[in-house]
Amino acid sequence: MRYMSSTEIRETWLKFFESKKHLIEPSASLIPVNDPTLLWINAGVAPLKKYFDGSETPKSRRITNVQKSLRTNDIDNVGRTARHHTFFEMMGNFSIGDYFKPEAIEFGYELLTSEKYFGMPVEKLYITYYPDDQVAKEKWISLGIPADHMIPQPGNFWEIGAGPSGPCTEIFFDRGEKYDKRGKELIEEDIENDRFIEIWNIVFSQYNANPDVPRSEYKELPNKNIDTGAGLERFACVLQGTETNFETDLHYPVILKTQELSGVTYTGQMAFKVISDHIKTLTFAISDGATLSNEGRGYVLRRILRRAIKYGRTIKFNEPFLYKLVDTVVEMMESFYPALRQTKEIVKKIILKEEEKFFATINDGEKHLLSSIKDGSLSGLEAFKLYDTYGFPIELTLEYAAENNITVDVEGFKTALLEQKNRSREARSVKGSMKSQDETYLNFTEPSKFVGYDQLQVEAKIIKIFEDGIVLDQTPFYATMGGQIADTGTINGLVVTDVVKLPHGQYLHRIETDSFTEGDEVLAIVDEATRNLTERNHTATHLLHQAIKDVLGEHAKQQGSYNGPTKFSFDINHYEAIKPEQILKIESIVKEKINEQLAVVTHVLPIDEAKKLGAQMLFGEKYGDVVRVVDINKWSLEFCGGTHVKNTKDIIDFVITSVESIGSGIFRFEGFTNEVVKNQDKYLGHLLEQISQLETKALSIDANVKFEAKPEVKGSFNDILNYRLYVQNLSNLVKNLEKENESKLLNSILASADSFTPNEIKETTYVLTNDLPQASLKPLIDVLYDKMKTEVVILINQTSEKASFLVKTKSKDAKAIIQALAKETLGNGGGKPDFAQGGTQNLEALTNYLKGNGLI
Numbered sequence: 073m074r075y076m077s078s079t080e081i082r083e084t085w086l087k088f089f090e091s092k093k094h095l096i097e098p099s100a101s102l103i104p105v106n107d108p109t110l111l112w113i114n115a116g117v118a119p120l121k122k123y124f125d126g127s128e129t130p131k132s133r134r135i136t137n138v139q140k141s142l143r144t145n146d147i148d149n150v151g152r153t154a155r156h157h158t159f160f161e162m163m164g165n166f167s168i169g170d171y172f173k174p175e176a177i178e179f180g181y182e183l184l185t186s187e188k189y190f191g192m193p194v195e196k197l198y199i200t201y202y203p204d205d206q207v208a209k210e211k212w213i214s215l216g217i218p219a220d221h222m223i224p225q226p227g228n229f230w231e232i233g234a235g236p237s238g239p240c241t242e243i244f245f246d247r248g249e250k251y252d253k254r255g256k257e258l259i260e261e262d263i264e265n266d267r268f269i270e271i272w273n274i275v276f277s278q279y280n281a282n283p284d285v286p287r288s289e290y291k292e293l294p295n296k297n298i299d300t301g302a303g304l305e306r307f308a309c310v311l312q313g314t315e316t317n318f319e320t321d322l323h324y325p326v327i328l329k330t331q332e333l334s335g336v337t338y339t340g341q342m343a344f345k346v347i348s349d350h351i352k353t354l355t356f357a358i359s360d361g362a363t364l365s366n367e368g369r370g371y372v373l374r375r376i377l378r379r380a381i382k383y384g385r386t387i388k389f390n391e392p393f394l395y396k397l398v399d400t401v402v403e404m405m406e407s408f409y410p411a412l413r414q415t416k417e418i419v420k421k422i423i424l425k426e427e428e429k430f431f432a433t434i435n436d437g438e439k440h441l442l443s444s445i446k447d448g449s450l451s452g453l454e455a456f457k458l459y460d461t462y463g464f465p466i467e468l469t470l471e472y473a474a475e476n477n478i479t480v481d482v483e484g485f486k487t488a489l490l491e492q493k494n495r496s497r498e499a500r501s502v503k504g505s506m507k508s509q510d511e512t513y514l515n516f517t518e519p520s521k522f523v524g525y526d527q528l529q530v531e532a533k534i535i536k537i538f539e540d541g542i543v544l545d546q547t548p549f550y551a552t553m554g555g556q557i558a559d560t561g562t563i564n565g566l567v568v569t570d571v572v573k574l575p576h577g578q579y580l581h582r583i584e585t586d587s588f589t590e591g592d593e594v595l596a597i598v599d600e601a602t603r604n605l606t607e608r609n610h611t612a613t614h615l616l617h618q619a620i621k622d623v624l625g626e627h628a629k630q631q632g633s634y635n636g637p638t639k640f641s642f643d644i645n646h647y648e649a650i651k652p653e654q655i656l657k658i659e660s661i662v663k664e665k666i667n668e669q670l671a672v673v674t675h676v677l678p679i680d681e682a683k684k685l686g687a688q689m690l691f692g693e694k695y696g697d698v699v700r701v702v703d704i705n706k707w708s709l710e711f712c713g714g715t716h717v718k719n720t721k722d723i724i725d726f727v728i729t730s731v732e733s734i735g736s737g738i739f740r741f742e743g744f745t746n747e748v749v750k751n752q753d754k755y756l757g758h759l760l761e762q763i764s765q766l767e768t769k770a771l772s773i774d775a776n777v778k779f780e781a782k783p784e785v786k787g788s789f790n791d792i793l794n795y796r797l798y799v800q801n802l803s804n805l806v807k808n809l810e811k812e813n814e815s816k817l818l819n820s821i822l823a824s825a826d827s828f829t830p831n832e833i834k835e836t837t838y839v840l841t842n843d844l845p846q847a848s849l850k851p852l853i854d855v856l857y858d859k860m861k862t863e864v865v866i867l868i869n870q871t872s873e874k875a876s877f878l879v880k881t882k883s884k885d886a887k888a889i890i891q892a893l894a895k896e897t898l899g900n901g902g903g904k905p906d907f908a909q910g911g912t913q914n915l916e917a918l919t920n921y922l923k924g925n926g927l928i
Contacts, residue, residue: 073191076311078322079407081304082138084190085163088183089136094165097137099409101360103369103565105601111369112142112357116164117299123168124236124277124297133170138163138304138408140356144372148471151346151383154266154309154316158376159353161304161322169295173276174211176298180243180274181215190311196246197221198259198268202228202239204288208276212241223259229287230275236293237281243272245310269310272302315340321404323348329400336387343383350380351394354423355401359415361597363564364426365587370565375465377423378430382468385434392427395420418531418595422564425592430463437462441469445478452484459485460492512538513574520578524548524559525674525715528598534590541582543574548598551579555633556610556714561598564588603715605637608723608745611672611704611716612662613642615726616741617688618708619661620644623654629688631738635714642741643734650731650739652793658741659728659789669721670705677701687711728789729755743789752785759795766802773809814847821848825855836864836884838927844869846876850909853878864889868918875918876911877901896921 076084086096100119104110113119116139123130139162149156165179183189184197194216201208203224213219231237244259245268252258252267259268277297279290308320318327326348331338338344353376357369364374380394398420402412437458444454450473458464464472466485473480518535523546532544542563551571552558558571563583570582581596588594613633620628624646632643675682679699687701687709702712704720717723728743744755753760763782770777780801783794821844828839839856846869853867857880864881866889877893879886890901890908898917901910912918922928 073193073311075313076190076308078304078308078320081190081307081311082161082163082408085183085302086136086138088189089134089165089179092134092165092179093132094134094136095130095132097135099137099139099161102140102142102357103360103362103562105599111372113139114141114143115139116141116162116301117166120166123166124299130168133168135166135168136164137166140409142353142357144376147376147379147467150349151342153264154318155269155303155306157305157317157349159349159356163302163304163307164300165298166300167298169297172278172296172298173207176274176276176300177208177211177241178215180272180300181212181217184243184272185216190307192245192310194218195221198223198244198246198256200225200228200242200244200259202226202241205239205241205276208239208241221256223256225260225262227262230277231279231281234281234283236277236279236297237290238276238278238296240273240275242270243274244268244270247310266316269306271306271310273300275299316345318345318348323352325404326351326397326400329397330387330393333393333396334384334387334389341387343387346383347380347394347397350376351397352401352405354380354394355398355412355419356405356409358419358422358565358595359412361562361565361595363422363566363587363594365566365584367584370587371465374426374463375467377426378463378465378468379471381427381430381434382471390431392424392431394427395424398423414529415595418593421593422595433462437464438472441472442476445476448477449479450481452481452486453488455480455482455485456488456492459489513580514576516543516574516578517576518543518578520544521546522548522550522579524550524598528561528600528603530596532594532596534588534592534594536578537585537588537590538580539585541580542585542588543578543580544594544596547571547579547581548596549579549581550598550603550715554712554714555613556606556635557637559598559606560602561596563596564594602637604717605746606635607715607717609637609640610635610714611702611720612666612723612726612743612745613640614702614704614708614710614712614716615662615665615720615723616640616642616658617644617710618704619658619665620741622661623658624650639742639744643738644741646739649733652789655728655731655789659726662726665704665707666720666723666726668705669719670707671719672716673703674716675701675703682711685709725750725787727755727787727791729792750787752791756785756791756795759792759799762799763795763802766799766806770802770806770809773806773813777805777809779805814845817845818848818851821845822851822855825852825859828852828856829860833860833862835862836866837862838925839865839867840922840927841867841869843871849876849878853880866893868922870915870918874911874913875899875915876909878907878909879903880907882906893921 090096097120100113102113104113107121110118116137119139120135141160141162142158144158146156147158150158167176184192185194197217198221199212199217200223203226209222212222228240228242230240247267247269252265258265277299278293280293281290305317305320305322308322309317312320314320317323327338327344330344330347354373357373362369362373364370364377377394384393398416402416406412440462441458444450455466455469458469459466466482470480516536520535520543523530528548530546530548532546534542535545536543549559549561549568549571550556551573553573561568563581566583566587568581568583572580574580613635617630628644628646630642631645634641676698679697682699682701685701688711699711700713702710702716724746726743726745728741730742732740734740767779783791783798785791828841830837830839837860849867849869853865857865863883864879867878869876877890879889885905886908887903887905890903890910894901894910894912897912898914899910899912901908903909
């Protein structure tokens with residue numbers, strides 16, 4: 073086993089699995105994307121959940137990665153132990169329905185023991201396994217792991233409620249008796265120790281967990297998965313032969329720099345470890361767009377920074393120092409994370425500013441804490457004052473309290489905090505009218521520059537804070553204009569909910585403003601994926617506009633549009649209904665232009681020159697002396713300030729899903745671009761739902777009914793037409809089945825008419841029935857009247873909601889009889905002398921009538 077740097081360890085891991093046909097997945101941002109269940113990316117599998125849950129299909133079913141991760145559940149142990157961290161790197165290999173247990177174990181054994189890779193001695197490896205998982209046990213032994221190094225552990229089973237679950241196998245490295253004289257009982261009894269380091273965990277996701285049954289009855293998953301996690305820091309500790317993770321090249325350079333800055337020699341002190349871990353967390357998280365604040369992720373980072381400062385004071389740091397360590401973190405990590413260098417300066421500025429805030433109050437805060445202790449405890453109000461006045465997160469106060477053996481009234485703190493939030497909310501709600509806000513906007517004239525055509529991430533300065541948002545001196549965020557919706561993204565990690573254009577052209581970023589002050593330097597990051605999807609739809613509407621003109625005529629001009637990440641809509645004026653064949657032609661032209669891979673070029677030129685080019689001026693837009701023209705092969709030329717793809721091929725595909733009249737002479741086209749076109753549920757969803765309902769209805773009438781084959785889906789408006797026709801045919805089929813069924817039922821009822829004939833035939837004979845089809849009542853009374861040869865037949869058919877009356881006679885007045893019956897039962901009715909009908913919804917009145925006449 074040879075020394076390996078952290079860079080070599082990463083490269084060895086990734087190259088090994090790449091040789092086993094795994095796709096290397098880049099490390100994702102620490103800030104989860106579209107996953108509200110996570111505050112941070114906290115494991116290698118976290119950004120891959122979309123593949124395991126089936127919401128997205130991966131390019132490869134074999135994936136490997138080295139994923140930066142952040143966890144704070146054990147923050148109190150960071151610095152106290154050899155291996156606890158808030159920031160760490162998780163190496164992983166994953167199989168999504170591809171290889172399974174035998175192959176995963178073979179890969180693990182080869183990578184760990186082969187001299188080509190990590191070259192760990194087999195005798196140094198100990199393996200735990202789930203007791204029932206004999207397959208895993210025997211596989212390890214067959215490869216060369218000694219049987220007495222295989223340790224059964226009942227806890228080796230991964231499950232979180234209902235859903236995928238399975239046994240796991242953990243790999244430990246024995247560092248020898250130098251670290252503990254005791255042997256493998258340390259693993260067997262799960263005793264905290266420094267001898268046996270768990271370096272890798274392989275989860276075999278093979279069962280569908282069901283909390284209602286014993287684990288032995290879990291059913292096997294149809295597609296079994298592999299999910300692994302190996303700690304880079306732990307591998308480095310083993311392969312570099314260090315006492316703890318903190319002496320590896322993943323931390324020691326920061327510790328040496330801290331030693332230089334403080335003048336204190338490192339001898340294993342907790343403070344150095346806390347600082348090294350926490351500055352890595354801060355550097356990576358802020359670089360990914362997070363910020364420091366009093367809520368959510370920002371609160372976590374503020375707590376981490378202030379905890380680092382707290383321990384820094386124990387090694388003589390009495391002024392900002394963390395920001396000085398950022399360069400060392402970047403130098404240490406940039407070979408694998410090159411983006412760190414791009415954001416280094418803004419990270420340093422954010423950390424310095426936060427340090428300055430805390431150092432300004434920390435001395436007074438510590439004094440206040442110690443002076444506020446009464447009878448060995450700290451009240452909730454005093455804890456809140458430490459938070460509100462001196463910037464002590466409650467967790468930091470609790471840490472101070474633990475060191476001084478005092479208790480804190482945490483519930484009292486929570487109450488005081490809630491009261492403050494309520495006061496703040498009430499104050500904000502009465503803080504000025506719309507008029508004053510408009511005047512504020514109108515009076516704000518400081519210039520701001522949009523740089524988002526070429527950059528999606530910039531360092532900027534806050535030049536104005538309004539009640540509901542901030543303005544930057546430059547911004548990559550596109551504001552809602554010209555039919556294109558605003559960009560999404562973050563400023564210092566806080567979510568930008570909207571971007572609007574102010575009267576003098578600046579962009580107002582709607583965002584929680586409490587964490588900012590004017591003059592702050594911030595990191596503004598646009599969500600690139602959302603921007604790209606929006607651009608595809610926007611450029612597609614330019615193609616659509618010209619295609620409409622080519623097919624319908626030059627009179628058809630744009631009247632409105634919507635370009636977002638998930639769809640487009642485009643309104644035009646036209647004087648008559650648009651025919652399906654015209655829609656198909658328009659769609660075909662757009663598809664052709666996409667396939668021709670035309671360059672999308674932007675010209676910025678005087679408006680007169682733009683007009684000479686023949687560029688179209690769009691509805692309701694105001695143009696300056698200099699305009700922006702989007703040029704697609706001179707075929708489509710439009711004034712447009714929006715953002716666009718570079719080439720029509722980037723749109724990928726295009727489909728029109730509907731064309732509807734939305735007013736006098738105005739028609740709206742709607743549709744999708746991109747890969748969405750291949751997802752028929754996106755644009756056929758309402759039709760597929762109708763089909764499902766009709767098929768269910770048909771089968772309920774005739775279980776043996778046969779359906780025609782559904783039309784082939786090709787990603788075109790033609791699919792809409794074909795499926796509409798299919799729905800119509802299916803609807804007709806259901807109607808025919810209903811008619812046939814009704815006819816059969818009617819024939820059955822009439823064939824058994826004798827069963828409805830009362831035993832005693834009177835001059836006026838009542839026939840009482842229940843739940844007969846309405847259509848069967850007239851034919852039935854006709855048959856019964858002919859059979860009974862009496863003067864009057866009254867048929868009363870009752871359902872759960874109403875009753876129907878029919879009267880037939882040749883010698884009496886049917887209409888008078890039905891009206892009398894209706895009056896008695898609080899219903900209605902009418903007809904002719906020989907036949908009348910009516911009914912009632914008052915079933916109680918009907919029951920009283922029947923009882924009163926001795927009929928029930």
